[in-house]
Amino acid sequence: xxxxxxxxxxxxxxxxxxxxxxxxxxxxxxxxxxxxxxxxxxxxxxxxxxxxxxxxxxxxxxxxxxxxxxxxxxxxxxxxxxxxxxxxxxxxxxxxxxxxxxxxxxxxxxxxxxxxxxxxxxxxxxxxxxxxxxxxxxxxxxxxxxxxxxxxxxxxxxxxxxxxxxxxxxxxxxxxxxxxxxxxxxxxxxxxxxxxxxxxxxxxxxxxxxxxxxxxxxxxxxxxxxxxxxxxxxxxxxxxxxxxxxxxxxxxxxxxxxxxxxxxxxxxxxxxxxxxxxxxxxxxxxxxxxxxxxxxxxxxxxxxxxxxxxxxxxxxxxxxxxxxxxxxxxxxxxxxxxxxxxxxxxxxxxx
Numbered sequence: 001x002x003x004x005x006x007x008x009x010x011x012x013x014x015x016x017x018x019x020x021x022x023x024x025x026x027x028x029x030x031x032x033x034x035x036x037x038x039x040x041x042x043x044x045x046x047x048x049x050x051x052x053x054x055x056x057x058x059x060x061x062x063x064x065x066x067x068x069x070x071x072x073x074x075x076x077x078x079x080x081x082x083x084x085x086x087x088x089x090x091x092x093x094x095x096x097x098x099x100x101x102x103x104x105x106x107x108x109x110x111x112x113x114x115x116x117x118x119x120x121x122x123x124x125x126x127x128x129x130x131x132x133x134x135x136x137x138x139x140x141x142x143x144x145x146x147x148x149x150x151x152x153x154x155x156x157x158x159x160x161x162x163x164x165x166x167x168x169x170x171x172x173x174x175x176x177x178x179x180x181x182x183x184x185x186x187x188x189x190x191x192x193x194x195x196x197x198x199x200x201x202x203x204x205x206x207x208x209x210x211x212x213x214x215x216x217x218x219x220x221x222x223x224x225x226x227x228x229x230x231x232x233x234x235x236x237x238x239x240x241x242x243x244x245x246x247x248x249x250x251x252x253x254x255x256x257x258x259x260x261x262x263x264x265x266x267x268x269x270x271x272x273x274x275x276x277x278x279x280x281x282x283x284x285x286x287x288x289x290x291x292x293x294x295x296x297x298x299x300x301x302x303x304x305x306x307x308x309x310x311x312x313x314x315x316x317x318x319x320x321x322x323x324x325x326x327x328x329x330x331x332x333x334x335x336x337x338x339x340x341x342x343x344x345x346x347x348x349x350x351x
Contacts, residue, residue, distance in 0.1 A: 128250050129248050129249060129250065130226070130251065131343065132153055132228035133152040133153075136150040137213075137230065137243065140232065141230075141241060141243045142233045144236075144239065148198075148199055148200075149197070152195060153193065156217050156220075157220070158220040159186045161183075161218070162215070163200070165180035165214075168209065168335055179211070209234045210234075211233070214227065223286055223326050224330075225326075227339050227340070229340040251274065252272070252331070253308070254270065256270065257347050263347055267316050269313075269314055270329065271313075272311060273309065277340070278332065280299060281299075281330070282331070283297075285327055296314070298312075298313045319350070320351060322349065323348070324347075327346070329343055
């Protein structure tokens with residue numbers, strides 16, 4: 001009987017040993033087994049499994065990584081969530097989306113201008129330069145012979161220019177005296193400007209004389225195109241005293257009509273600006289053969305500071321066919337008779 005019990009015990013231990021060796025290579029998931037082993041044995045085996053070493057790579061399939069003890073004993077997520085302590089939730093502030101430009105500016109792009117309200121500015125016409133410009137001598141220079149003249153002339157094709165030196169009459173109401181005159185022809189295709197640099201010899205019967213130096217340009221028909229003058233004091237002896245030259249702008253400016261303009265209806269409207277030395281301007285319409293088709297005087301008042309003042313006048317005329325005329329505006333010197341300033345434009349008169 002004792003032998004039988006010993007054999008039965010040995011057999012039971014062998015069975016238990018085989019069962020334990022199988023457990024060392026079996027994957028345990030952490031949930032209670034649902035097989036046919038008793039729950040006591042399953043609990044005992046699970047408790048022992050926590051002390052077992054990690055299975056070696058020899059007993060694992062080649063297609064799966066080794067299973068660690070941490071993976072085997074991971075708790076059930078549902079149990080963890082149910083047993084977790086509640087955590088106070090913090091409200092998340094809602095942020096309104098902000099616009100951030102993401103485009104990259106292109107330096108080569110053409111910007112479209114935005115229309116703006118810009119005031120319309122009417123430009124003032126510039127004052128034209130004089131057809132005759134004095135460089136030397138200046139106004140009221142005191143000059144001893146010879147007189148040194150430097151001037152610029154706007155040339156007239158196939159025309160001419162005159163240089164004259166006039167002195168006042170010996171008696172009141174007498175005729176002025178001509179001390180010097182020079183006439184030069186201008187070629188048919190000249191340069192735009194003629195440069196004068198010459199000396200003028202003169203003789204006086206008095207110690208000093210009031211004089212006027214006049215330089216004029218004429219067209220091919222002998223009509224004056226531009227005249228300018230400068231007042232001088234001529235000395236019989238002593239030393240010259242030359243003043244600076246005045247401005248080079250035209251003393252008489254014709255704004256209307258413009259050159260080569262057609263005028264119809266029997267009336268020419270003339271307007272412009274002037275720096276008058278006298279109170280009367282003369283407007284004339286002169287044909288190529290010297291006939292005056294119309295004229296009118298304009299009364300102006302010189303400004304106190306010597307600046308430009310406006311003028312305007314209507315000049316009646318009569319023509320039967322279209323006619324080219326030279327419209328000229330001039331003023332004359334009262335002390336020494338003759339035209340001291342003149343400017344002109346060519347226009348076409350029609351009935």
